[in-house]
Amino acid sequence: xxxxxxxxxxxxxxxxxxxxxxxxxxxxxxxxxxxxxxxxxxxxxxxxxxxxxxxxxxxxxxxxxxxxxxxxxxxxxxxxxxxxxxxxxxxxxxxxxxxxxxxxxxxxxxxxxxxxxxxxxxxxxxxxxxxxxxxxxxxxxxxxxxxxxxxxxxxxxxxxxxxxxxxxxxxxxxxxxxxxxxxxxxxxxxxxxxxxxxxxxxxxxxxxxxxxxxxxxxxxxxxxxxxxxxxxxxxxxxxxxxxxxxxxxxxxxxxxxxxxxxxxxxxxxxxxxxxxxxxxxxxxxxxxxxxxxxxxxxxxxxxxxxxxxxxxxxxx
Ligand code: NAD
Ligand code: UDP
Ligand code: UDP
Numbered sequence: 001x002x003x004x005x006x007x008x009x010x011x012x013x014x015x016x017x018x019x020x021x022x023x024x025x026x027x028x029x030x031x032x033x034x035x036x037x038x039x040x041x042x043x044x045x046x047x048x049x050x051x052x053x054x055x056x057x058x059x060x061x062x063x064x065x066x067x068x069x070x071x072x073x074x075x076x077x078x079x080x081x082x083x084x085x086x087x088x089x090x091x092x093x094x095x096x097x098x099x100x101x102x103x104x105x106x107x108x109x110x111x112x113x114x115x116x117x118x119x120x121x122x123x124x125x126x127x128x129x130x131x132x133x134x135x136x137x138x139x140x141x142x143x144x145x146x147x148x149x150x151x152x153x154x155x156x157x158x159x160x161x162x163x164x165x166x167x168x169x170x171x172x173x174x175x176x177x178x179x180x181x182x183x184x185x186x187x188x189x190x191x192x193x194x195x196x197x198x199x200x201x202x203x204x205x206x207x208x209x210x211x212x213x214x215x216x217x218x219x220x221x222x223x224x225x226x227x228x229x230x231x232x233x234x235x236x237x238x239x240x241x242x243x244x245x246x247x248x249x250x251x252x253x254x255x256x257x258x259x260x261x262x263x264x265x266x267x268x269x270x271x272x273x274x275x276x277x278x279x280x281x282x283x284x285x286x287x288x289x290x291x292x293x294x295x296x297x298x299x300x301x302x303x304x305x306x307x308x309x310x311x312x313x314x315x316x
Contacts, residue, residue, distance in 0.1 A: 002026040004065040004107070006057055006098060007072030009036030011178050012112070012170075015214050016069060016221060017041060021050060028063060032056040035074045039311050040177055057094035058086075064105055067225060070098045071112040073147075077140065077266070078183025084142035091146025092153075099157040102164075110166040110225045111154045113232060115273055116144040117169060125240075125274040128169065128232050138268040151232065158230065166224050171236025171275045175214030175295060176302030186211065186296075189247055190303050193254035203265030205244030208272040212237035213295035216288040223284040236275035237288040249292070253300060 003020055007013045008029030013036065020027050026049045029041065033054065044050035055061055057072045073090050074080045080087040095111070102109040118126045119134035134144045157163040174186035182188075192199045212235070220235040241249075244260075251258045280286045290298075305312035 001066040002028065002064065004028045004030065004063060004068045006030045006068070006070050006094075007036065007112075009033060009038060009040055009052070010071065011075070011175070011182075012173060012214060012217060013069070013071045014040035014177060015175070016071070016218050017044065019218050019222060021047065025049070027051070028053065028065060030055045030057060030061070030072065032072075035076070035079050035179065035182075037179075042311070043313065057097055058089045060097050061101065062104075063101065065107050068098055068102050068107050068109045069112070069221065069225065070095065070109060073112070073143075075114075076183040077143075078181075080143040081139055084139075087142040088146045091143070091150045095150040095153050099153055099163060103157060103161045108164040108166065108225065109154065109157075110168065110221065111150055112221075113151050113167050113169045114143075114147050115169055115171040115234070115236065115275065116140065117148050117151065118273075119144060120268065120270045121273065124272055125238065125276040126234065127276040128234055128279055135268050139266070140268045165230050166227075167231040167233070168221055168224055169232050169234045169275075170217060171212055171234065171273065172209045173212045173214055173217045173236070175299055178299070180303070180306070185209070185243060185246065186299065187303070189250040190254070190296075190300055193250050193258045194300075194303060194307060196255065196258070198259040198261035199247050199251065200263050201243060201247050201260050202263050202269065203243075204262070205247065206242050207265070207269060208240045208242050208274065209246075210237050210240045210274045211246070211292055211295070212288055213290035213298070216290055220280060220284065220286045223286050227284050229283045233279050233283065234275040234277055235280055235286070236277065237292075238275055238277055239292060240272070240274040241292065249296060250300075253296060
């Protein structure tokens, strides 16, 4: 099959491309390199089945493909809030373009949506039928509402134009190749502990998240794309931790005497988050296999290697 991955030079996208290439597919990657990097794909550069196109998905493009994994969009609050209007354009105009492409070439289309569609959830753990609690005018809304519109577009292209869609609601995912300046919590704490600077804990650390290792997530995306159910479907690891517990786990692994510095909690920061993955289990036979302690070890090894050589390729 010829498969398009938008945002394929990013964190999740590059791991997905590794898997698709190893399965023998032809892969086309579209990326504008906002938060992605060519070094994530270096090993495929001379492969005859791989093609990398520098392209901003807010502009139309014509390609011939069988499947589209649509991941292009900055995922870290720091990066999606840097230019919020651009984030909305990427989610709305960019998703529209990719759905227009899917319609024209009759490609199956998978949207990388997010647990952020649930906002600051009043239902715990979050099931797919929960409609969410999102602030429409807050600093996170460019991303949250952008993804909600992207889901709506996907379902309307399905109903109106018969496009085959798959919608994944991805929960916090971490692993090798996250940027040093990504800004999300796992990479921040690891980089800070390795550099010997204080771990920046926002709020009192009692807010929770559930962290999924990237190889598990990629497995879920591929199963969803090739399964029968369009979703939306939660993909995430249901093991829930407070952010203070996460800080302490990373502190223990890297530097038990590392300082934890408490900083103000950003606006609209969700209090808790944990996926109900009953559907993923029933429909796709999927559940995460990498526990946090092990996933953190792999991620720390990768950051250590890149501190010595920025182009180091960690294959954990
Ligand atoms: P990332 O920032 O590493 O990757 C996003 C990629 O999209 C980057 O390579 C970036 O350069 C590219 N991109 C951004 N805007 C673009 C545009 N207009 N045109 C072309 N390319 C563009 O983020 P990630 O963690 O790999 O996330 C990938 C997808 O998964 C995103 O859609 C994100 O919303 C979703 N997601 C991720 C998580 C997570 O925890 N990592 C959670 C929920 C949802
Ligand atoms: N589009 C694209 N590549 C394609 C087909 C469509 O980028 O191969 C874009 C197209 O430019 C339009 C969007 O996708 O902006 C939606 O396309 P659709 O055909 O659904 O709507 P229309 O072009 O009729 O507005
Ligand atoms: N967080 C933190 N210190 C950091 C970065 C994030 O305490 O350096 C907190 C943040 O306030 C949130 C949680 O960690 O409560 C997860 O943040 P992240 O940006 O990774 O993801 P999201 O909030 O989108 O789930």
